[in-house]
Structures are given as structure tokens and as C-alpha cells.
Amino acid sequence: MAAFASRASSQAMLAVVSGRRRMGKTYLLRALAEQTQGLYFGATAATAAESLRQLGAAVADYLGAPAPFTFATWDDAVTFLFGLADPTRGDGPQVVVLDEFPYLAKVVPELPSLIQREIDRHQTQPSRMRLLLCGSAMSVMGNLLAGSAPLRGRAQLELVVRPFDFTAAARFWEVADRPDLAARLGAVLGGTPAYRRQFLADDVPRDLADFGDWVCRAVLSPRSPLFREARYLLAEETDIRETSLYHSVLAAVAEGNTTRGGIAGYIGRKAVDISHPLNVLEDSHLLTREADIFRQGKSRYRIAEPLITFYEAIMRPAWGRLELGQADRVWAASAERFAAQVAGPHFEAMCREYLLGDGSHLAHGSLGEVGAGVVTDTHTRTSVEVDAAVVERGSGGRRPRIALLGEAKWGTTMGLPHLDRLLRARDTLAARGNDTDNCTLACFGAAGFTDHLKARAHQDDTVRLVSLADLYAR
Incomplete structure (x- = not known):
């Protein structure tokens, strides 16, 4: 992102940054805006009119104006943002970050077209604009540059912020010198950066002997922020409405039913009836379809987020007991299931x-x-x-x-x-x-x-x- 933001060019440039929640995108984008003296605007779930007022306030704060800017329409707002990058207003690239862009695109469907118009206009007219659109709704962000979308072919950077790999995650949690502990920790929480400090306030298992107690207090306890996190990850995807069906699909995969037919049989549906939920889960980067390396046309599905695998295999079947505070009993009875359905597949990956x-x-x-x-x-x-x-x-x-x-x-x-x-x-x-x-x-x-x-x-x-x-x- 830093290379994109500092790239010398007399034309407006666009970047699309995406990634599941908790990956640190906002942290990175705020830091980029601060380092480049750029404008950062984080959208919220609001109406088009309220979002326009929020943007006006953010622009006024950025420019040091005494009162919020008032934009009559989103057309005016987009024109104004690109005006900030007019070469006569300064030297060097002008960074503008629109974070949580799916919130805006939902209430202002014409916004991608308005941005496309300005991007195209500033291919012939000089501009210092470096516009970054960012979001966590993977299906929405993926469609911004797909097919006949207005912004297709306009982006100079498409970046997906992914979780840490298993070695980087072990270093981040400071357990790289204890492989037994690192592998188990990774099987539960994967490589999501926010879970350590934002969610658990640096509560790291001391050693392998402490791992079970840590699971009970950090993940299986109703008082822990991670307790309902797997549910929230699913609910936050805008294309997922019938969450019970999607949880059933994920549970089928966690149980070892990794083929399309196996998943359909597990949830009691025909294979053709689960095409849509499978596609949505793939687009959301919650499910991964991996081709059989030896058999052409055959493939298997794997849950991409370890915490969801842990939830479907360990937590969901015992949800009532966990809500009653029986984490110790649930965990004690889950050793075989954890090894077979959580740690084993994670180790293979x-x-x-x-x-x-x-x-x-x-x-x-x-x-x-x-x-x-x-x-x-x-x-x-x-x-x-x-x-x-x-x-x-x-x-x-x-x-x-x-x-x-x-x-x-x-x-x-x-x-x-x-x-x-x-x-x-x-x-x-x-x-x-x-x-x-x-x-x-x-x-x-x-x-x-x-x-x-x-x-x-x-x-x-x-x-x-x-x-x-x-x-x-x-």
C-alpha cells in the first residue's frame, strides 16, 4: 500500500483493499493516511444522508475547517474529494481512504459509478489522487472489479489482507519456541491479529499445561469476547441471510463431509440446492474449495477460518452447556473431537x-x-x-x-x-x-x-x- 500511495503519476489511481474482519486493515490504512497526511474516512452502517454528513465532518476535520462541510449529493462529495487532488493544491500524491466501503455502496448504489466517472476523467486531466476503497464484506469487495462492474479495469492495486501464516502467527503470539502449543493455538484462533490484544488483552497460554484452562477462559467462557465471534463472522457477511443453513454447511465440513455430495447429505438437501450457500461462503473467504490434485474435476471443501471450525466442532453441539458456564466439562469431553476435527485437519493444512x-x-x-x-x-x-x-x-x-x-x-x-x-x-x-x-x-x-x-x-x-x-x- 505504501508503494501505491507514493507512486509518481500524473493520473488518478485506485486501490481496492479487502480482507475479513479482525485482520488489521483499518490499523494499516489509518497509519498510511497519517504518514502521508491523507484523508481517512471510516463509514458506518447508516443511511445515505447520514453517511454524507459524516463524510462532510471528516473532510472538515481533515482540512481544519471550523464547521462541517455540507454536500448536497454524493455526486458533489465525490467531485470534491477528487478536487483535493488537483495539482494546483499541492505537490505529491493525495491519499484518500474510504474504509468500510460496502456500507456506502449499500445505501448509495451509484457510488462506484460516480468514482468511475472521476477516475476516467482524471486519466486525461492531471490528478494526484490515490484513492483506496477498503471493506470486510468479501463478496461486495470482490464484485467491485468483476464482470461488468463500473470500476472493472480501473484499479492499479487489488490487495487482500490475509491472516498470518502459521509461523508468523506463532511469532506474533510469542510461542514459536513451543511448537506443541503453537500448533494447538493456531488450530483454535489461526492467524487473526486482533484476537490477541483487542479481544484477549494479551491473555496467552503460559505453556502446554495451561492450554486447556486458557481455552476454557478465553474461548469457551460466555464472558469472553471470542465466545460468539464465530457467529458474528458469519452474520457480518451481507450476502448471508439464512444463517442456520450456512452454519449447517460449515458443520458438515467440520464433521469431515468435505465433498458437495457429502455436505448435501449431511444437511438433508440435494446437491444442486447448496450451490448458492457454497458459493457465498467461498466468496466470503470462509470456505475454501480445493481441487483433488490427482483426480480432475473432483474437489473438497475446507473451512478457511480455524475459529469457525472450532465453533462448529466443539462449541455449537454443546452451546447450552457453555452458556450455563460448563466450559470445563465440555472441554474435558472434547479431546477426541478436537484432535480429529480441529487439530488434525489444521495440521494437514x-x-x-x-x-x-x-x-x-x-x-x-x-x-x-x-x-x-x-x-x-x-x-x-x-x-x-x-x-x-x-x-x-x-x-x-x-x-x-x-x-x-x-x-x-x-x-x-x-x-x-x-x-x-x-x-x-x-x-x-x-x-x-x-x-x-x-x-x-x-x-x-x-x-x-x-x-x-x-x-x-x-x-x-x-x-x-x-x-x-x-x-x-x-
């Missing part, structure tokens, strides 16, 4: 993320596609689910290359049977004509490895063992 970054050396530096999938042997009618894989698609007569096959286990000590599964998958893929000559077989074990598997890895350099500490090592 961590392993794939690791392969995209620091762990790329396991696949000999391959830039192939990283994902997961199912390898099916049609002759024996058996299948192997591969948790992490790196595949280079063939082209120009070159065979597809399988650079890595990986198995990830959260609560199970990995042994030779897990390696045998990977060997079967490798042999099946080789029989299909894939290049598996230099395929790494990676065992990701959060609970460690048996002596037999360690001995095998010592003898065979194609077998690699990756511990939880390895994932967090920098």
Missing part, C-alpha cells in the same frame, strides 16, 4: 503450507502444484488418501512428475504402515504413467515416529520424516 515455503526442499525445489487428493487403484479397487503432494503437470510430451507424496498424522505415532500407504500410492501413480523416479515420501508426524520408521528413513534417502518442530524451525 500446515504441512501443505510448509511445502509451499520453507519445506520446498523436500520436493527438490519443485515449483509444482501443492495439494491433497485420493489415489485410486482401479484394479484392486482400493484408494489411498494423500494429505500433501507436489505434482508437476506434464506438457510438451513430458510426463507428469510426482515430486512428493506425504502423509500427516496429528495424534498418532507414525510407523511403517503409514509409509507403506505412500508406497502403494507411488506405485499406483507410476503404473498410470507418471514420473515417480525422484519422488520423496514424506511422513509429517506431530506425535513422532516409531524406531522402525526412523531406521527406514535412515537407510532410504527418499523417505523424509518431518516433525512439528521442523515445521516451525526458521
Whole structure:
């Protein structure tokens, strides 16, 4: 954003910044406006007329005027904002930030068209304008530049502010030196910056022994700001109206029903009837659809926000007891569910993320596609689910290359049977004509490895063992 705001150009420029709530967008944009002496305006849920008055007050405060500015229409307001960037009024770029833009677009539907008109006009007339539109309603922000939208093709920057990755999150929570604790903390809260200081006032679990007590006081307690946060995340999306249906879809995924048919069967609907909620959850960045890396046309869904997974798997089924203050009892009865439905899938996602970054050396530096999938042997009618894989698609007569096959286990000590599964998958893929000559077989074990598997890895350099500490090592 800083590079955009300071870019030398005699034309008006537009940036669209989005990201789910609690990611720190407002913090970053306020800091940018302060550093560049720009105008920051944060919209609220208000009528068009009230929002116009609020903007007038913000402009007056910015310019040091003794009384609020009065704009007759939003057309006048947009024209005035672009007038601030007239080259005759000063040197250097003029930064203007309109935060929570979806609130404005909802009550002033013509606003994107008004901005488009001024952007286009100031492509031929000189302007110092650097306009940043920001919002948390992902579906609204995503549509600003899509299809036939007025602002399509006008933006010089489209930035999505994402959560911290698992290693950055561990450093942020200051638990990077305790991988067992960092992984569990990440499985509950992910990489959302606001949860540590804004929500929990720096209440961080002291060690692994304190983790259970921390969950009970920080997340499962009705007095905690995080207690209803997962519900709020869903309710804040403007395209979500029948929240019960969307919670049911998310619960289905949390229970392990990750295919479209599995989700439909779980909630008692036809697969065609859940297309809309699935699309809305994807557009809202609450649900991610991941293609099967081995089977074309097949895909699985994964909840993108760890806190929602935790809510659907642990909190929602016991909501009545939690409201009565029985957090200790609920947590004590949730150990298996937490391992299978929360920590396990989160660990698998961590392993794939690791392969995209620091762990790329396991696949000999391959830039192939990283994902997961199912390898099916049609002759024996058996299948192997591969948790992490790196595949280079063939082209120009070159065979597809399988650079890595990986198995990830959260609560199970990995042994030779897990390696045998990977060997079967490798042999099946080789029989299909894939290049598996230099395929790494990676065992990701959060609970460690048996002596037999360690001995095998010592003898065979194609077998690699990756511990939880390895994932967090920098």
C-alpha cells in the first residue's frame, strides 16, 4: 500500500483493499493516511444522508475547517474529494481512504459509478489522487472489479489482507519456541491479529499445561469476547441471510463431509440446492474449495477460518452447556473431537503450507502444484488418501512428475504402515504413467515416529520424516 500511495503519476489511481474482519486493515490504512497526511474516512452502517454528513465532518476535520462541510449529493462529495487532488493544491500524491466501503455502496448504489466517472476523467486531466476503497464484506469487495462492474479495469492495486501464516502467527503470539502449543493455538484462533490484544488483552497460554484452562477462559467462557465471534463472522457477511443453513454447511465440513455430495447429505438437501450457500461462503473467504490434485474435476471443501471450525466442532453441539458456564466439562469431553476435527485437519493444512515455503526442499525445489487428493487403484479397487503432494503437470510430451507424496498424522505415532500407504500410492501413480523416479515420501508426524520408521528413513534417502518442530524451525 505504501508503494501505491507514493507512486509518481500524473493520473488518478485506485486501490481496492479487502480482507475479513479482525485482520488489521483499518490499523494499516489509518497509519498510511497519517504518514502521508491523507484523508481517512471510516463509514458506518447508516443511511445515505447520514453517511454524507459524516463524510462532510471528516473532510472538515481533515482540512481544519471550523464547521462541517455540507454536500448536497454524493455526486458533489465525490467531485470534491477528487478536487483535493488537483495539482494546483499541492505537490505529491493525495491519499484518500474510504474504509468500510460496502456500507456506502449499500445505501448509495451509484457510488462506484460516480468514482468511475472521476477516475476516467482524471486519466486525461492531471490528478494526484490515490484513492483506496477498503471493506470486510468479501463478496461486495470482490464484485467491485468483476464482470461488468463500473470500476472493472480501473484499479492499479487489488490487495487482500490475509491472516498470518502459521509461523508468523506463532511469532506474533510469542510461542514459536513451543511448537506443541503453537500448533494447538493456531488450530483454535489461526492467524487473526486482533484476537490477541483487542479481544484477549494479551491473555496467552503460559505453556502446554495451561492450554486447556486458557481455552476454557478465553474461548469457551460466555464472558469472553471470542465466545460468539464465530457467529458474528458469519452474520457480518451481507450476502448471508439464512444463517442456520450456512452454519449447517460449515458443520458438515467440520464433521469431515468435505465433498458437495457429502455436505448435501449431511444437511438433508440435494446437491444442486447448496450451490448458492457454497458459493457465498467461498466468496466470503470462509470456505475454501480445493481441487483433488490427482483426480480432475473432483474437489473438497475446507473451512478457511480455524475459529469457525472450532465453533462448529466443539462449541455449537454443546452451546447450552457453555452458556450455563460448563466450559470445563465440555472441554474435558472434547479431546477426541478436537484432535480429529480441529487439530488434525489444521495440521494437514500446515504441512501443505510448509511445502509451499520453507519445506520446498523436500520436493527438490519443485515449483509444482501443492495439494491433497485420493489415489485410486482401479484394479484392486482400493484408494489411498494423500494429505500433501507436489505434482508437476506434464506438457510438451513430458510426463507428469510426482515430486512428493506425504502423509500427516496429528495424534498418532507414525510407523511403517503409514509409509507403506505412500508406497502403494507411488506405485499406483507410476503404473498410470507418471514420473515417480525422484519422488520423496514424506511422513509429517506431530506425535513422532516409531524406531522402525526412523531406521527406514535412515537407510532410504527418499523417505523424509518431518516433525512439528521442523515445521516451525526458521
